[in-house]
Amino acid sequence: MHGRGIWEILPRMSALAHAPSDPRPAGPAYRAAVLTLVALGVGALASLAAIGLTDAVLWLNDALLISPRTRVQIEGRDHLVQLATVAVPAAGGLLVAALLRLAAPEGRPLGPPDVIRAVQFERPLPSLQGGMASTLAAMISLGFGASVGQYGPMVYLGAMLGGLVRRLRLRVPNLPSIAVACGVAAAISTAFNAPIAGLVFAHEVVLRHWSTQSFAPTTVAAAIGYVFANVIFQRPALFLVKFEGVQHGYEFALFAVLGLLAAALAIAFMRLLLWVAAQAPRSGIPALLRPAAAGLAVGLTALWLPDVLGIGKEVLRFATIEGAFGAGELAVLVAAKLALTALCIGFGFAGGVFSPALLIGILSGAFFWTMLDSTGLATSGVAVYAICGMMALTSPVIGAPLATILIVFELTRNYDITIAAMVAVVFSNILAHRVFGRSLFDVQLARRGADLSAGRDRARLTALRVRDYVMADAPVARIDAVTPAALRRRLAASDWTEGYVTDAEGRFRGVLRADAAATGWDEALHAPALQFHEDTTVMEALQALRGFLGEAVPVVHRGDGRLIGVVSESAVIAAYLDVSTALRREENAVL
Amino acid sequence: MPFCDPPHPARRWRPRSALPILLGLLCTLAAAAGADPRPLTVVTWGGAYAQAQRAAVFDPFTRATGIPVKVVQYAGDPDSLRTRAAEEGWDVIDMLEPAAITGCEAGLLRRLDHAAILGDLRAARRDFAPARLRPCSVPQNVFATVMAYDDRAFPGVKPTRIEHFFDTARFPGKRAIQKTPDVILEWAMLAEGVPPAQVYDLLSTDRGLRLALRRLEDLRGHIVWWEEAGAPARLLAAGEAVMASGYNGRFFAAARDGAPLSVVWDGRLIGYEVWAIPAASDQPAAARRFLRYATRPAPMARLAERIPYGPARDSALERIGLSPETGIPMRDHLPNAPQHGPRKLVADSEWYSHTRSLRARRFREWLDAGG
Numbered sequence: 007m008h009g010r011g012i013w014e015i016l017p018r019m020s021a022l023a024h025a026p027s028d029p030r031p032a033g034p035a036y037r038a039a040v041l042t043l044v045a046l047g048v049g050a051l052a053s054l055a056a057i058g059l060t061d062a063v064l065w066l067n068d069a070l071l072i073s074p075r076t077r078v079q080i081e082g083r084d085h086l087v088q089l090a091t092v093a094v095p096a097a098g099g100l101l102v103a104a105l106l107r108l109a110a111p112e113g114r115p116l117g118p119p120d121v122i123r124a125v126q127f128e129r130p131l132p133s134l135q136g137g138m139a140s141t142l143a144a145m146i147s148l149g150f151g152a153s154v155g156q157y158g159p160m161v162y163l164g165a166m167l168g169g170l171v172r173r174l175r176l177r178v179p180n181l182p183s184i185a186v187a188c189g190v191a192a193a194i195s196t197a198f199n200a201p202i203a204g205l206v207f208a209h210e211v212v213l214r215h216w217s218t219q220s221f222a223p224t225t226v227a228a229a230i231g232y233v234f235a236n237v238i239f240q241r242p243a244l245f246l247v248k249f250e251g252v253q254h255g256y257e258f259a260l261f262a263v264l265g266l267l268a269a270a271l272a273i274a275f276m277r278l279l280l281w282v283a284a285q286a287p288r289s290g291i292p293a294l295l296r297p298a299a300a301g302l303a304v305g306l307t308a309l310w311l312p313d314v315l316g317i318g319k320e321v322l323r324f325a326t327i328e329g330a331f332g333a334g335e336l337a338v339l340v341a342a343k344l345a346l347t348a349l350c351i352g353f354g355f356a357g358g359v360f361s362p363a364l365l366i367g368i369l370s371g372a373f374f375w376t377m378l379d380s381t382g383l384a385t386s387g388v389a390v391y392a393i394c395g396m397m398a399l400t401s402p403v404i405g406a407p408l409a410t411i412l413i414v415f416e417l418t419r420n421y422d423i424t425i426a427a428m429v430a431v432v433f434s435n436i437l438a439h440r441v442f443g444r445s446l447f448d449v450q451l452a453r454r455g456a457d458l459s460a461g462r463d464r465a466r467l468t469a470l471r472v473r474d475y476v477m478a479d480a481p482v483a484r485i486d487a488v489t490p491a492a493l494r495r496r497l498a499a500s501d502w503t504e505g506y507v508t509d510a511e512g513r514f515r516g517v518l519r520a521d522a523a524a525t526g527w528d529e530a531l532h533a534p535a536l537q538f539h540e541d542t543t544v545m546e547a548l549q550a551l552r553g554f555l556g557e558a559v560p561v562v563h564r565g566d567g568r569l570i571g572v573v574s575e576s577a578v579i580a581a582y583l584d585v586s587t588a589l590r591r592e593e594n595a596v597l
Numbered sequence: 598m599p600f601c602d603p604p605h606p607a608r609r610w611r612p613r614s615a616l617p618i619l620l621g622l623l624c625t626l627a628a629a630a631g632a633d634p635r636p637l638t639v640v641t642w643g644g645a646y647a648q649a650q651r652a653a654v655f656d657p658f659t660r661a662t663g664i665p666v667k668v669v670q671y672a673g674d675p676d677s678l679r680t681r682a683a684e685e686g687w688d689v690i691d692m693l694e695p696a697a698i699t700g701c702e703a704g705l706l707r708r709l710d711h712a713a714i715l716g717d718l719r720a721a722r723r724d725f726a727p728a729r730l731r732p733c734s735v736p737q738n739v740f741a742t743v744m745a746y747d748d749r750a751f752p753g754v755k756p757t758r759i760e761h762f763f764d765t766a767r768f769p770g771k772r773a774i775q776k777t778p779d780v781i782l783e784w785a786m787l788a789e790g791v792p793p794a795q796v797y798d799l800l801s802t803d804r805g806l807r808l809a810l811r812r813l814e815d816l817r818g819h820i821v822w823w824e825e826a827g828a829p830a831r832l833l834a835a836g837e838a839v840m841a842s843g844y845n846g847r848f849f850a851a852a853r854d855g856a857p858l859s860v861v862w863d864g865r866l867i868g869y870e871v872w873a874i875p876a877a878s879d880q881p882a883a884a885r886r887f888l889r890y891a892t893r894p895a896p897m898a899r900l901a902e903r904i905p906y907g908p909a910r911d912s913a914l915e916r917i918g919l920s921p922e923t924g925i926p927m928r929d930h931l932p933n934a935p936q937h938g939p940r941k942l943v944a945d946s947e948w949y950s951h952t953r954s955l956r957a958r959r960f961r962e963w964l965d966a967g968g
Binding site: 312327 | 789790791792795797798799801802804805808811947948951952954955
């Protein structure tokens with residue numbers, strides 16, 4: 007006859023939220039075998055998938071007259087080239103929109119932020135179907151010449167293949183995250199022919215901690231990616247440049263300045279991306295036609311500026327050759343590529359920001375050098391500035407300074423250029439992190455409610471809601487079902503010093519102290535010292551509990567004032583301990 | 598007499614009885630005794646190359662089939678198919694692959710039934726790879742356009758890289774260059790530090806052509822143009838040029854005959870030489886018979902022993918031994934020998950064929966700009 011009736015309809019999710027994931031951890035030999043096989047299997051699959059995606063895009067580029075090499079071969083039929091330039095990206099936009107609408111449950115392309123979120127919050131990745139549709143959409147976007155990047159989709163594809171391991175329930179702690187990281191490492195390793203960068207990228211961007219348990223499999227997967235790219239398929243290093251070393255000491259100061267300028271441009275790029283994406287629904291163009299509109303914009307721009315089409319690997323190379331571009335051309339190209347990439351991604355093409363960032367960066371680096379050169383200052387040539395600009399702009403976008411430096415090293419196989427790029431990258435990273443955030447991915451995630459900027463523990467505590475920790479046996483009473491005296495007697499018979507009282511509709515009315523003397527409800531009830539709501543996070547609860555002397559806190563619905571339940575101080579602390587234990591175990595795991 | 602054709606290697610034919618030998622004898626007798634067959638007109642480049650072909654391919658073909666070969670010389674221009682083929686009765690033609698693609702697309706060459714010429718097509722494709730069997734042509738050999746220099750001109754520091762070809766400050770003197778936009782544009786790109794894999798992608802853009810011609814500008818006033826394949830070695834020998842572009846086989850022949858020149862293999866441009874049958878041929882059956890013979894590994898290997906043009910088939914490589922004239926082991930002088938260094942470029946024949954007019958126009962404009 008007391009408040010139990012209400013309690014029984016309350017959600018009982020506390021067990022779900024912090025249950026140990028592995029009731030029967032397996033032996034070390036078994037775990038080692040599983041981790042090795044997962045690293046080999048996921049690494050091989052992700053690497054092959056990355057090669058397949060690259061080749062499919064190249065094939066489409068050739069077939070659809072996007073690549074200069076095929077365009078030049080039908081010289082004499084200019085109208086055909088022009089028609090393809092305008093029509094192909096727009097047609098690609100229509101295909102991508104239709105594909106994502108019909109086949110992707112999420113309705114949008116998936117990318118690195120989804121991977122980071124899944125790994126950081128120990129959740130499964132979005133649906134496999136969504137991942138496949140997204141990959142196909144990226145292939146079409148890139149193949150049809152949209153101004154988007156290929157590495158984001160490759161990272162997602164690798165992660166998706168690694169994500170399949172979760173379904174196997176192999177009883178190895180942290181395995182789902184490690185498998186995803188293996189996929190990412192192999193994809194980057196294959197894409198850039200850069201195994202060290204691949205494994206560092208997986209740790210820096212996806213895992214965000216270094217443990218022996220994750221390091222070993224990720225390294226194996228990255229090595230597999232390298233074997234596939236280099237030994238079996240014999241892909242050449244992407245970006246060999248000739249560079250004989252930095253000639254003048256003062257140039258290192260110039261690299262730092264270039265880094266700061268690149269950071270400013272990177273911030274503008276990321277803000278523009280987010281702004282266009284936010285404004286897209288207000289453009290008045292139906293969602294199904296938006297990618298086509300962006301494609302049309304790319305095509306029309308390409309009529310007089312063919313360099314903006316597609317990934318632009320020719321432009322990347324030209325930027326390292328002195329005199330390939332005039333200063334004016336460089337400025338126009340940077341602006342065009344910036345705007346078109348923001349438009350393509352904001353308007354719904356599927357693809358990444360990594361390669362456009364590389365392109366914008368290398369052009370701005372070349373621009374910086376052109377300006378320097380016009381002052382008559384002696385420099386070591388355009389190549390080193392171009393590459394510094396490229397990496398300094400890319401690093402803050404992906405939030406991976408160390409991986410970026412290593413990519414330079416492995417792409418160019420040139421030590422001197424790497425040292426120069428390192429200087430530019432760190433200065434760029436400091437400024438962009440301070441002003442904008444750790445990376446575009448992190449800011450996108452924060453806007454979706456998963457803020458990683460203050461660390462993994464805080465992010466996880468923020469993701470937990472106190473309403474999931476309410477107690478099953480709290481003394482809750484309905485005002486019409488019991489008298490204050492009866493409730494006091496019940497409290498006296500238990501360990502509780504407070505009872506929680508609702509009205510007949512379940513709305514919270516106040517707390518009754520066990521030592522209260524009043525006989526009528528009106529005098530006996532007090533407002534609680536602290537009150538949580540349905541959206542209160544464990545993090546907020548922890549901060550609120552500082553200085554709190556009671557034993558439990560009612561959780562009250564903001565809208566209708568209904569009492570959701572009562573959460574004890576110890577439950578909140580236990581939740582905190584669970585999170586930090588899980589993180590400590592993961593970050594210090596050996597096998 | 599189709600049974601007189603030598604058995605095809607791809608069929609892994611093994612003599613199990615005396616019958617083939619008997620047939621062979623009969624054939625020889627028939628060839629010797631029969632009415633003098635019409636000669637087959639084979640069109641090729643002349644010079645050291647044609648001499649090697651005569652010894653390695655033409656004479657053995659005549660011995661095996663009784664069909665005499667009449668050799669006609671031309672300079673490689675696909676337009677010759679239009680102007681000379683019908684009049685001179687061309688039956689088989691030795692062409693650069695891009696020229697053959699152009700000729701094929703213009704309908705000036707016969708389409709070939711590769712299975713009838715080469716037997717098992719899958720095995721043949723594997724054997725010829727990376728060369729391709731195109732609709733009107735069968736690859737025969739691999740040649741390289743390389744740079745060579747006059748040893749007497751650079752007694753001290755010697756040119757070793759393609760960049761040095763463009764560096765008239767460090768290596769002064771005239772350059773002998775073929776008067777076409779072929780090869781030199783690729784070299785200009787390589788000299789800009791572009792990796793071989795990207796050269797054609799970049800030359801496909803207006804910017805790339807501009808950069809290549811800008812690089813060529815460094816040589817303006819230092820160029821002696823050549824048009825006939827034997828010229829570069831002669832110009833070097835006569836001291837009219839200190840560096841030259843040219844075919845590796847011609848330079849090899851000149852050096853063998855005592856000319857003081859050295860070949861630089863860095864930046865070599867590898868191309869394929871193919872056999873094709875002009876559409877104007879009035880004895881296509883005999884022409885096909887010639888192709889069946891000439892594309893076997895043995896004649897290919899014999900050619901490579903006489904002039905260092907690599908065979909287009911892998912199976913011919915292992916048959917190459919010493920040069921019959923000088924005793925030089927020829928495999929070391931082939932364009933695809935491994936010790937020549939990593940920087941090489943395989944010419945994209947299709948790209949070549951389809952950009953001919955564009956490149957020719959830009960090249961002419963560049964020539965005219967020099968006055």
